[in-house]
Amino acid sequence: MRVEIIDIHCHLTFKEYEADREKVIEDARAILKCVVTSGVEPEDGRKALELAESESWHDFVLVSLGLHPIHVVEKSDHEISDYEEFISKNRTRIVGIGEIGLDYYWVRDPMKIKRTESVFEELLELARELNLPVILHLRGEGAIERGLKFVSDADIKRAVFHCFTGKPQLATAICEEGYHISLPASIVRSKTMKKVAKRIPLSALHAETDAPYLSPDTEQKRNVPQQVKVVYEEIARQKKTDFQTVEDAIDANFERMFGRSGL
Numbered sequence: 001m002r003v004e005i006i007d008i009h010c011h012l013t014f015k016e017y018e019a020d021r022e023k024v025i026e027d028a029r030a031i032l033k034c035v036v037t038s039g040v041e042p043e044d045g046r047k048a049l050e051l052a053e054s055e056s057w058h059d060f061v062l063v064s065l066g067l068h069p070i071h072v073v074e075k076s077d078h079e080i081s082d083y084e085e086f087i088s089k090n091r092t093r094i095v096g097i098g099e100i101g102l103d104y105y106w107v108r109d110p111m112k113i114k115r116t117e118s119v120f121e122e123l124l125e126l127a128r129e130l131n132l133p134v135i136l137h138l139r140g141e142g143a144i145e146r147g148l149k150f151v152s153d154a155d156i157k158r159a160v161f162h163c164f165t166g167k168p169q170l171a172t173a174i175c176e177e178g179y180h181i182s183l184p185a186s187i188v189r190s191k192t193m194k195k196v197a198k199r200i201p202l203s204a205l206h207a208e209t210d211a212p213y214l215s216p217d218t219e220q221k222r223n224v225p226q227q228v229k230v231v232y233e234e235i236a237r238q239k240k241t242d243f244q245t246v247e248d249a250i251d252a253n254f255e256r257m258f259g260r261s262g263l
């Protein structure tokens with residue numbers, strides 16, 4: 001039987017795949033149903049759209065367009081508003097807005113923090129206008145709590161907290177607001193992530209790799225989308241259920257969150 005799993009967050013445009021990108025995508029396609037590659041800034045976003053539209057990967061590589069907070073600080077207001085217009089124009093070619101959010105780990109200067117927060121608000125507003133889900137990057141002390149407040153204040157209906165590193169209690173609060181949690185392949189090394197997988201309902205979970213980052217295997221530096229399989233396996237273990245049940249549930253979650261089956 002064919003395994004049909006989904007990697008809802010990776011970066012196939014990144015330089016780590018420069019030498020063998022086609023093979024990486026072909027290998028992923030052998031076991032995955034689809035992947036969502038996330039643009040992190042304007043240039044990367046253009047690359048992601050181009051990649052997704054190549055004949056060979058059509059309907060396998062899906063795109064979300066966002067502006068990672070570490071890139072917000074290096075762009076001018078003008079560049080950001082041009083990019084927002086670009087996103088609006090490409091509404092039908094994307095499945096979500098992301099990754100967007102807050103990063104108190106890399107962005108420490110109070111003025112810069114303020115700016116990342118106001119751009120985050122703008123991008124949430126854009127997602128609401130375009131009726132698209134958001135994929136959230138929230139890193140550093142208090143970022144998840146604050147991000148949750150921003151998202152609910154902006155009246156966002158569909159949001160995924162990508163690469164969730166928070167405590168199980170916080171995951172529960174997020175699910176109670178109707179939002180979803182995505183767990184990465186590094187779950188194999190994280191007790192907290194395992195607890196989150198156990199605690200929150202299957203109906204609010206997604207799986208991702210954030211490839212080329214966060215490899216589950218410390219020997220192998222570069223991560224690839226098919227490693228998302230270990231997240232499904234770990235969720236099944238934590239839920240004391242079988243792989244197929246997890247696969248069906250995540251498939252349904254993907255449909256509810258991104259409004260398409262990926263086929």
Ligand SMILES: [Zn+2]
Pocket residue numbers: 009010011038099210
């Ligand atoms: Zn990412």
